[in-house]
Amino acid sequence: MSKTSLDKIIIQIAGENALIIYFGEQASAKTSAKVQQVEQLIRHYMAEDIIDLVSSYASIMVMFNMLDNDHHQIRRKLRVLLQQLSNNDSDNDSNDRENTKEYRAKLVELPVYYAQESGPDLNVIAKRANLSVADVIEIHQAQEYLVYAIGFAPGFAYLGEVDERIAAPRLSAPRLKVPKGAVAIADRQTAVYPNVSPGGWNIIGLCPVNMFDANASPIMPVQVGDKVKFSAISKAEFVALGGVLPTEGVEIK
Amino acid sequence: MTLPMGFLVKQPGMLSLIQDAGRFGAFNIGLTNGGPIDKSAFHWANRLCGNELGVSTVEISIGGLALVAQVDSVIAITGANMPLKINGVAKTLWRSHKIKAGDTLEMGFASTGVRCYLAVAGGFTIKENFGSTATVCREQVGGITGGKLVSGDILACHQVDVRVEYKQNLLLAEQYWPSYEQEVVLHTIPSYQQQHFSSGQQRLFFSSEYTVSKHCDRMGYRLEGPAIQCDLDGILSEGICHGAVQIPADGQAIVLMNDRQTIGGYPKIGSVISLDTAKLGQLSQGGKVHFEPISMEKAHNLYHLALSRFTRTALVVCD
Numbered sequence: 001m002s003k004t005s006l007d008k009i010i011i012q013i014a015g016e017n018a019l020i021i022y023f024g025e026q027a028s029a030k031t032s033a034k035v036q037q038v039e040q041l042i043r044h045y046m047a048e049d050i051i052d053l054v055s056s057y058a059s060i061m062v063m064f065n066m067l068d069n070d071h072h073q074i075r076r077k078l079r080v081l082l083q084q085l086s087n088n089d090s091d092n093d094s095n096d097r098e099n100t101k102e103y104r105a106k107l108v109e110l111p112v113y114y115a116q117e118s119g120p121d122l123n124v125i126a127k128r129a130n131l132s133v134a135d136v137i138e139i140h141q142a143q144e145y146l147v148y149a150i151g152f153a154p155g156f157a158y159l160g161e162v163d164e165r166i167a168a169p170r171l172s173a174p175r176l177k178v179p180k181g182a183v184a185i186a187d188r189q190t191a192v193y194p195n196v197s198p199g200g201w202n203i204i205g206l207c208p209v210n211m212f213d214a215n216a217s218p219i220m221p222v223q224v225g226d227k228v229k230f231s232a233i234s235k236a237e238f239v240a241l242g243g244v245l246p247t248e249g250v251e252i253k
Numbered sequence: 254m255t256l257p258m259g260f261l262v263k264q265p266g267m268l269s270l271i272q273d274a275g276r277f278g279a280f281n282i283g284l285t286n287g288g289p290i291d292k293s294a295f296h297w298a299n300r301l302c303g304n305e306l307g308v309s310t311v312e313i314s315i316g317g318l319a320l321v322a323q324v325d326s327v328i329a330i331t332g333a334n335m336p337l338k339i340n341g342v343a344k345t346l347w348r349s350h351k352i353k354a355g356d357t358l359e360m361g362f363a364s365t366g367v368r369c370y371l372a373v374a375g376g377f378t379i380k381e382n383f384g385s386t387a388t389v390c391r392e393q394v395g396g397i398t399g400g401k402l403v404s405g406d407i408l409a410c411h412q413v414d415v416r417v418e419y420k421q422n423l424l425l426a427e428q429y430w431p432s433y434e435q436e437v438v439l440h441t442i443p444s445y446q447q448q449h450f451s452s453g454q455q456r457l458f459f460s461s462e463y464t465v466s467k468h469c470d471r472m473g474y475r476l477e478g479p480a481i482q483c484d485l486d487g488i489l490s491e492g493i494c495h496g497a498v499q500i501p502a503d504g505q506a507i508v509l510m511n512d513r514q515t516i517g518g519y520p521k522i523g524s525v526i527s528l529d530t531a532k533l534g535q536l537s538q539g540g541k542v543h544f545e546p547i548s549m550e551k552a553h554n555l556y557h558l559a560l561s562r563f564t565r566t567a568l569v570v571c572d
Contacts, residue, residue: 013444015494015524016552020445027489054280054492054515061492063277066556071549149490151516154283154392158490158516194283195393212282214382214394219282 017066027057056149113238114205121202144227155194155212162188174200179246208243257409266317271396274307276385287387290534294332298372301329308376313369316362324412327374333366348424366433366535375411424571437532440547445521465540471512480504483520490518496525
């Protein structure tokens with residue numbers, strides 16, 4: 001991390017027992033890598049002070065134990081970690097690299113049944129982009145997505161960045177019931193809904209892979225920093241992989 | 254396999270949930286905290302039973318819970334003004350009661366406040382899910398089945414021989430009982446995107462009266478009142494802390510509570526301190542709130558003073 005980028009890191013108050021570290025205002029793979037590096041450092045060096053933390057695109061929210069620390073002390077400790085990171089980056093002898101066991105990202109392939117019956121918003125996206133539905137499906141599969149964050153609901157992984165041509169704003173009125181496994185797009189993000197939930201993202205298909213299973217190990221097939229690639233499957237393959245089409249259909253708005 | 258023994262749920266009431274202190278350390282897989290909305294009442298219930306703070310209780314919202322004891326035990330109920338009957342006889346909250354196998358416990362409906370806490374000597378023995386028993390219905394995590402209590406559930410607990418243990422009942426003196434007003438002040442630490450609300454909008458926010466809408470639950474309290482505008486439409490999704498005040502495009506504030514989503518992309522003007530989210534969580538639709546800015550330092554001071562008062566307030570031995 002260069003000196004200038006360190007200066008851009010801001011630590012702000014979030015709540016009575018929480019601070020938030022901002023690494024910038026844009027999502028990028030580079031920023032995401034930095035976020036993960038700092039998260040590892042915090043988990044390693046500040047385990048005693050921290051109750052939990054949430055990493056996202058360009059921020060880390062740190063919940064601290066207010067019986068032992070006030071926010072000034074936590075800020076100071078975070079600043080020391082950030083400084084260490086910047087020093088270690090300038091000389092190449094990096095203890096922290098070892099201490100934080102840098103995560104080796106994996107590539108996860110997720111099968112998707114893309115069709116009108118499983119992806120009611122395919123047409124709208126195609127029309128907006130002046131593309132055919134087949135083009136939209138191809139563009140969605142064409143790249144590897146980075147897992148930027150996990151949150152909102154158990155197992156919900158935010159993947160980016162979607163090709164600009166098929167980026168689509170959230171629905172003006174969210175659906176009350178998005179089916180489990182729905183593959184969806186919002187702006188330049190895409191995701192698989194791990195469970196039935198309300199949601200405003202544009203649904204383009206269904207994925208038969210369980211994104212969150214409390215009894216499985218690992219609980220989730222992906223974690224932050226991993227790459228995801230989607231690949232089209234037929235309805236028969238979808239069913240063979242355990243996929244279930246919602247009986248009431250994927251609601252078409 | 255023998256069934257666990259404890260309290261049998263005859264009627265689950267409107268919304269009765271197993272809650273311990275909450276689930277921490279699972280944000281990385283998207284699990285929120287859960288835990289008691291009114292931490293103060295929760296801690297008192299456990300103290301009255303001589304428990305370690307933080308063990309599993311039942312959070313009873315609105316009321317209507319009816320139980321039959323299968324074991325001898327000691328219980329305490331604290332919180333909202335909910336009528337309690339043991340074997341048909343009215344009893345008071347904020348004290349411990351000895352219970353014999355076969356006794357019935359019935360909760361009426363809250364006249365003021367919303368939530369009560371039922372603690373039992375030794376805590377309910379419920380299997381932990383991701384390190385906690387806290388029930389978060391939206392996530393289907395915690396409790397006995399991942400949801401609210403239903404008729405026929407058994408709330409397992411220890412058998413207590415009251416001739417040996419818990420010989421005396423304990424009471425919190427009435428002067429310390431909270432009053433659960435219908436109007437509360439929410440001390441709010443300006444934070445997050447606060448600088449993206451103009452000084453005029455911030456003045457409006459901190460000087461207006463807001464009403465609790467019908468959309469109020471353990472996830473968040475949506476308020477109604479003068480709309481607040483932010484100069485940002487949305488932000489990069491980021492971690493949401495307890496008490497965060499989210500301002501969506503319609504300008505109506507949502508105070509995010511224990512079961513909130515862990516990440517979100519709406520701008521936030523600040524965060525309400527936990528002493529006051531406890532009071533907010535005892536309001537139902539129509540309750541009134543005012544926001545008042547508070548510094549981080551004052552917030553910490555209030556927190557530690559409340560903790561110190563709690564620790565130093567002695568329980569009274571009764572009958």
